[in-house]
Amino acid sequence: MLKVTNLRKVYGSGDTATEAVADVSFEVDKGEFVCIVGPSGAGKTTLLKTMSGLMAPTSGEVEIAGQKVSGPPEQMALVFQDYSRSLYPWMKVGDNVAFPLRRKKISKSERKDIVEHAVESVGLASSIDKYPWQLSGGMQQRVAIARGLAYQPEVLLMDEPFASVDAQTRADLEDLVLNVRHEYGVTVLFVTHDIDESVYMGDRVVILSGRPSRVKEVLEVDLPRPRDQVETKELPEFAHLRAHVYRAIKGAQDPSEAVSTDAADEPRTQRAEPGAERVAG
Amino acid sequence: MSRRATLAAVEIAVPVVVIAAIWFWSAGSDVYYYPPLSDVLKTFKDTWLFDRVGSDVIPSLIRLFFGYFIAVGVGVAGGIALGMSPVLRRVAAPIVEFLRAIPAPALLPFALLVLGVGNDSKIFVIAFVCLWPVLLNAVDGVAGVDPTLVDTGRVYRIPASDRLRYVVLPAAAPQIFAGMRTSLSLALILMVISEMVASSNGIGYFVLQSQRSFAIPEMWSGIILLGLLGYVFNAGFLLVERRVLAWYRGSRAGAE
Numbered sequence: 441m442l443k444v445t446n447l448r449k450v451y452g453s454g455d456t457a458t459e460a461v462a463d464v465s466f467e468v469d470k471g472e473f474v475c476i477v478g479p480s481g482a483g484k485t486t487l488l489k490t491m492s493g494l495m496a497p498t499s500g501e502v503e504i505a506g507q508k509v510s511g512p513p514e515q516m517a518l519v520f521q522d523y524s525r526s527l528y529p530w531m532k533v534g535d536n537v538a539f540p541l542r543r544k545k546i547s548k549s550e551r552k553d554i555v556e557h558a559v560e561s562v563g564l565a566s567s568i569d570k571y572p573w574q575l576s577g578g579m580q581q582r583v584a585i586a587r588g589l590a591y592q593p594e595v596l597l598m599d600e601p602f603a604s605v606d607a608q609t610r611a612d613l614e615d616l617v618l619n620v621r622h623e624y625g626v627t628v629l630f631v632t633h634d635i636d637e638s639v640y641m642g643d644r645v646v647i648l649s650g651r652p653s654r655v656k657e658v659l660e661v662d663l664p665r666p667r668d669q670v671e672t673k674e675l676p677e678f679a680h681l682r683a684h685v686y687r688a689i690k691g692a693q694d695p696s697e698a699v700s701t702d703a704a705d706e707p708r709t710q711r712a713e714p715g716a717e718r719v720a721g
Numbered sequence: 722m723s724r725r726a727t728l729a730a731v732e733i734a735v736p737v738v739v740i741a742a743i744w745f746w747s748a749g750s751d752v753y754y755y756p757p758l759s760d761v762l763k764t765f766k767d768t769w770l771f772d773r774v775g776s777d778v779i780p781s782l783i784r785l786f787f788g789y790f791i792a793v794g795v796g797v798a799g800g801i802a803l804g805m806s807p808v809l810r811r812v813a814a815p816i817v818e819f820l821r822a823i824p825a826p827a828l829l830p831f832a833l834l835v836l837g838v839g840n841d842s843k844i845f846v847i848a849f850v851c852l853w854p855v856l857l858n859a860v861d862g863v864a865g866v867d868p869t870l871v872d873t874g875r876v877y878r879i880p881a882s883d884r885l886r887y888v889v890l891p892a893a894a895p896q897i898f899a900g901m902r903t904s905l906s907l908a909l910i911l912m913v914i915s916e917m918v919a920s921s922n923g924i925g926y927f928v929l930q931s932q933r934s935f936a937i938p939e940m941w942s943g944i945i946l947l948g949l950l951g952y953v954f955n956a957g958f959l960l961v962e963r964r965v966l967a968w969y970r971g972s973r974a975g976a977e
Contacts, residue, residue, distance in 0.1 A: 492876055493876075494872055494875060494876065511875075512875055514878060516876070517877070520872070522869060525867045526869050528873075528888065528891070529968050529969070529972040530894075530969075539877070539887070540877030540878070542879070542883065543879070543880060543883070571968060571971060571972070573968075573972035
């Protein structure tokens with residue numbers, strides 16, 4: 441469904457060039473729920489922006505349903521991390537959800553049904569005529585999810601969607617996404633920096649190294665579905681998997697992180713070598 | 722009485738007290754330049770209700786609004802173009818800064834020469850002055866639109882024309898309105914100035930003409946009318962702004 445091949449993204453050029461994504465390849469099958477987890481500042485958002493066609497990669501390519509991505513593809517929707525800057529404050533909830541459907545060739549009543557259904561499935565039927573800023577943060581992110589669903593994409597990308605809501609809301613939203621994903625039969629690629637979340641949500645977890653990002657490991661998550669906030673997280677397998685991801689990320693962060701964040705050019709090349717070995721081995 | 726009611730009462734009481742004070746202070750006035758307010762108001766009634774409305778007020782308002790709305794149209798369109806293109810913005814910056822720095826009344830002689838003493842030259846000068854606040858605010862507003870808002874539109878494949886109309890323009894609207902409000906008061910000022918330089922009608926012309934013919938109460942009545950017009954324009958503008966930008970006020974209140 442979604443195929444990322446040797447994706448690389450460098451910002452700027454010459455001396456000031458910074459490499460955000462070094463080399464990332466992975467695949468997502470139809471109907472799968474894949475999480476991308478990596479340390480903060482690992483270039484996850486850059487990765488998502490190139491995958492969604494908002495930004496051209498420096499090299500490598502992204503394919504969706506067999507077609508190369510050169511701009512935002514029709515089969516893809518994206519839920520941004522910052523709902524307060526992604527929802528349009530001058531549109532009511534229903535209008536926000538309906539906005540991407542403007543140019544789809546469907547009748548008015550059909551559009552209305554789609555919008556109502558999407559808003560209903562995120563539990564906001566009674567708020568359809570409110571403005572986003574009249575809602576709590578968690579509810580606003582529900583609106584953004586409803587908008588993504590109403591667009592009826594084959595792939596739903598989510599960029600740390602629950603990073604700015606409180607823990608309880610977060611758990612609710614996690615379960616909401618797992619539910620609507622079944623209802624809509626959508627493939628989900630979910631980016632997060634939260635290790636527990638990645639294991640809890642995903643069928644597979646793609647573990648990224650620190651900046652510039654590479655794929656450190658792809659982990660199968662064999663936990664039974666439906667997942668449950670209490671029961672799933674009680675399982676010894678869950679604890680085992682999250683520990684595994686945790687170690688992988690810690691390992692990814694240690695030497696290479698120190699190299700990539702600061703220091704002038706000379707010591708950088710010297711110190712980069714053991715880090716490079718580590719990644720290769 | 723609630724705090725709000727008290728405030729409203731004071732808000733009304735103060736002007737009433739001021740007017741009463743002027744009334745009594747000027748009542749026995751025999752200073753030629755400060756005729757009694759009662760005389761001025763009587764003249765006001767005789768002149769502006771509605772004797773000279775057709776001959777002076779309407780021509781003035783036509784100039785003002787034509788000039789103003791031309792400026793708003795050009796300013797918003799130009800602001801969008803410059804706001805969306807950093808290159809264009811850079812290239813245009815010196816020209817904009819220079820034109821903006823020209824005191825508009827200095828252009829009046831030129832305008833009279835080229836466009837004649839009719840409405841065109843006055844509309845030109847009003848539009849020229851009103852353009853800059855609208856343009857510069859629109860540029861800032863459009864350039865400062867949150868990239869996430871635009872990216873959201875792009876991800877959902879909203880065509881560029883729709884993104885402009887439904888995303889960029891509303892997002893920049895608060896700043897555009899700020900510029901439009903500044904321009905509205907400038908429009909009134911330039912209307913008066915342009916009518917004082919070369920005109921055969923209009924409120925500005927009337928004020929100057931009254932002064933020259935020593936019709937002091939008439940002069941004052943024209944000044945009062947101009948003040949009232951400015952007040953009404955601003956109040957009307959705020960009313961429209963409050964409606965159009967209701968979402969903005971709401972979202973700001975929520976954020977605080």
